[in-house]
Amino acid sequence: MSIDDREAARRHRHRRVRKHVRGTAERPRLCVYRSLRHVYAQVVDDSQGRTLVAASTAEDQLGVTGATRASAAVVGRVVGERALAAGLKRVVFDRGGYLYHGRIQALADAAREAGLEF
16 A cells, blocks of 8 residues: 555545544634644634644654654653643544554543543
């Protein structure tokens, strides 16, 4: 299976999941994207089309580099803390078509430990 086929399959899974997962003002969507170099997470209110909170390994102030499980956990903790500071307690988790394993699971577990409920 080529890289293009895998990415197309991931986008197809993501579209299928997004039919059912919507972020509202009361319960926004925590969406995750991972690349070969970075891990990104953002909390989105789909009703207004606004990103409320975001964090990624591309930020210099986080002090982590690379797309490892440890750096994904740091991103999850930071996005959880920023969401709580913005007054958001409950979110809907959008894994972005990725398997709930490895970096995605580490990010979700760290966000839960930071105080987010999903």
